[in-house]
Amino acid sequence: MRNKKKVISIIVALAMTAASLTACGSGGKGAESAPAAAEGTGNTTAASTEAESSATGSEESAADGYVGSGGTYTMYLRSTFVDWINDLEWYKEAEKRTGVTVEYQKGTSVENDVYTEVDQMVLSNTLTDSTMCKQDQANIYGAQGAFYDLKPLIDEYAPHIKAYLDANPDYESLVTNEDGSIYGLLVEGIQKGSFIFYRQDHFDKAGVDVSGIKTVDDFTEALRTLKAYYKDVPNYYPLNGRETPLRFQSLFNCNSNISAEESNGFYYNNVELGYDVHADGAYTMVETMKKWYDEGLINPEWIAGAFSEGDWEAAMWEGRGSISFDFYTRPAAFNLEGKNYDPDYNMAIMDFFNDTDGNPMKVQTDTRYNQKRATVINAKASEETAKTIIQFIDYFYSDEGQTLANWGVEGISYEEKDGQKEYIVSYDEELAKPDGEMEWSFLSDRFTICKPLDTTAFYSFNSEIVKDAALKLFTDEHLQYGINIIYSDEQSEELATLTASLKDSCDAGIIAFIRGTKELNEDNWKAFLDEMDAAGYTRMEELQLAAYQNTYND
Template sequence: MNNKWNWKSVTTMSMVLLLAMTACSNGGNKAAPSASTGTDEGSAGGTTTFSYMMAGKYTNWLQDLNWYPVLEEKTNTKVELVNGGEDDDAYKKNLELKIGSGQFPDSGIVSLAQSEVYGGQGLFIDLKPYIDKFAPNIKAYLDANPDYAKLMTTKDGEIFGLAQEYPTISNVTFYRADMFEKAGITANPTTVQEFTDVLKKLKETYKDTANFYPFTGRDGYLKFQEAFAANDKIVDGKVHGIYENGKGSDIYSPGFKSLIEWYAQLYQDKLIDPEWVAGTATEESWQTKMLTGQGAISSDFFTRPSWFMNNGGPENDPKYSIKVMEPFKDASGNQTMLPPTEEKYRMDRVFVINEKAEDKAEGIIKFMDYMFSDEGRTLMDYGVEGKSYKEEGGKKAFTVKFEEQGNKPIGTPVWNFLQDRLTFPVPVNNEAYYQWMDDLTKSFATTFFDKYTSKEFSSLKYSTDQLKERTTLLANVKQALNAALVKFISGQRSLTEWDAFLGEMEQAGYNKLTDIDQAAYDAMSK
């Protein structure tokens, strides 16, 4: 669920693509699906039974959900869940072998690139004829969401997969409200300068606390790029920076140098955790600092404030309190918008049907279509009326609580509605997702993301060759950029060498990378 800042690539699997280029092609034009013949599998008259593979952590979660057996009953379907590897990384490695060896189940999760590469070779079914004939709800969703339809459709008009729509969320900046109160900070900062002043006041108030750095975190430390106009973006058809849906950096923007100068000053004034900048901070060390008062402000996944309140904060200090602050305004006084945690349509979570399961395809697509219907969305987003929700004033209201259901041990039946987790790639219901959260998270999520999360970032779709080249370039640029920025910020390298740094980034492949992003955007805009 958690997000890292630094150069998270748009779903690529270069080894898979190499396999795809060498695999035997048994594709070709296929006839449109015929009417059902009433067989037991994949038909209108009998139970549809099919296998479905994803990472083990997702199959474990899915099996525990109380709405899952109801889904199977309502659709007259039996889904045989296949563990393709315990986590996402293991799954990706196993996936290459499964597809290459012909052991891919009836259906499963792949990347968009894989769906089109292997689909073009005839290994995955073109879903479009089945959608047109058997899936009115999916078809309606495609018609109502042209950006989604464009991503899912090949240049030849085929649809080899269906991607998950991800909730509209972003990382949030949160703070120890009790520490702010003790420091006499009565108003939250609204600009970078005001934020800097807050950090200085906290540092002075807690100067006797050993190893206290007011601004701390885990993973990437490069926050607030949008406040400096230093993040990647698309403006008037031109891609600026390495495109990461707003989380990447535009190193040629004037604001990017200003951002690094600001971080260097924070480092010099001991306002930011040096372990965080050096990349040596762990999740455990960060949590300990925020729980014990060695840090006061952080920026992370939006459920983290609640985590600290429920995992030792008030036990360490009865006055312990965590609150969320709004994004800063930029230098011109304009409200900045936060980049989304993930792209709207997860191109690494694409549902495909194996060509070998063609006899089941009708039943599988009807099963998927139910989940795109209003009834299916209600079941997956709210559960069963009278058991997990009720109608109240014309709206649905949960009768079960996340605090009681959300963190039960694996293997325990639960009502849980965390739509950021993968089950089946279907549309999202943001209102239901926010409503399901714990009270603290719900107190800000219901309005925060609609108000402050940018909806302007579109997913880019790359060709096979672009993905292969981009993967290599991205690794080189990431390594060079991270190393250089740490030296600038920690004072090991003078910022007078900025032009030399830009030249080094060009040598590492930065411009080639942005050229690929631009070409991908141009191709999608035709």
């Protein structure tokens, strides 16, 4: 049984702000963090109208996977999400096929502020029929009677969601509260890793054959060759990056990890980039990175924390760097601008490495489900409205609904060849359309509606360089998948306090070894590990393990 959440302090805090209930912000369909002009939450918009009929031209008949009879409901969402939804051809087609109209109430454009607004609306009884909130909000307010228990609704009205829960017991365990209820359904997200990408034109000129890079040792030799070839280029370092340089743990088998039996390393709030200093490969990682640093193979400013994202981009565009290990869409982004600096500019993506025994090293991913995006139903909504909502969501768990949301309409956005779906719309052309213009877009990392994910479709709707590499490399063989965990309030509070200083201390200690300000040897490394354990490393692992076991009842 999971630990109970403490809610009294939350209710008191909300009561103090309820009288000043306000709402603001409305964003475009671009970057989620983009600021926007103030706009009241009373701005309600339907995602489809008679005048805005879909460009599909399909017949308005009942959808094969829809088990309802249409209807209308209201939903409060971040304004950015509403703008995205309103531009989607496939979403308008879904409303047309099901006869369901969602009247969206726009909230702020800042995601974290959305959750505060949900708090205020729940307390003031002004919440729409449905909304999206954090999972812990769903469980706290649901247990207090503010949200529907979705389990009876699913059992009676949503056969496709029920089938998904039956087929995914870990998901069912994750969304089931300690009282046995399901108060929110979580969005399934893409579990993607980072890519090692490189200037193919640099490699060709330096005589480096990328197909020969199988191990970290091979990689180091390639760095040396590049450094020697471009020795006359001022401030040239083959390996460059942004933010933390401690992102190579997957190349040395020292990722943080967790299971029912053990927790190793920084997992809380570090699923994608967490490392474990006690792993056998951790010392080798630091030793190798020190070698890169001493030989001028990695940018020393990056190691020192003095290299901004703009510095990194400039170095990679201007020829002062050849290799990076970063977000999976970055290679395509560099290529878009790179030709303006060098007509030969060609960023490519490298295969992941093997260890010395020939086994693939696994790159970390984020969690499968986004615990900040739980779809809930207001308990004050009528049962008929709740039925409309759950059956609309259920449609997207059917085969037809999944095809529509992930591929669109056959003959218009995709076609089938030899049993395989292929997009016939252009990724670049669709995403270049201005805000407010209808588009066939299938970016499943943007929130639209709670639905399963088709990873093949997601990666296929991308630039060619990213699509080909993702379909090849983002597989079970090469990925260590992040695991969703529910932390109690007590665990979250202690872990947040503990890791705030512990992670900084651990990072600083490793960087000191790499830069040589502290001598790297076995004795000093052991002393460093002992120091981290005494500072709370072991306690951190204990808390993470307990949370995992509570989440999955192990």
